[in-house]
Amino acid sequence: YCPSLKQKLGAASKILENVNFIPEIVINGVSMQAVKEAMRAGIEAALSVDGVVKISAGNYAGKLGEYKIYLRELFL
Numbered sequence: 001y002c003p004s005l006k007q008k009l010g011a012a013s014k015i016l017e018n019v020n021f022i023p024e025i026v027i028n029g030v031s032m033q034a035v036k037e038a039m040r041a042g043i044e045a046a047l048s049v050d051g052v053v054k055i056s057a058g059n060y061a062g063k064l065g066e067y068k069i070y071l072r073e074l075f076l
Helices: 003-012 032-047 071-075
Strands: none
Touching: 032 071
């Protein structure tokens, strides 16, 4: 998932044609509620940026900790 290798990898690249960069944002907080609020605010801000194609999250097979936050649940 590296946009700078998109041309070199060709069809093997998993990056959509109209994607030029993929930022990874890590959020730490003093509570689960604080992290959820920060995530929601960040997503809402990103949605107002022209050209944003997709917002997703990874959990790295649970190796980053015991907690999981599902993005859709932030907006219920």
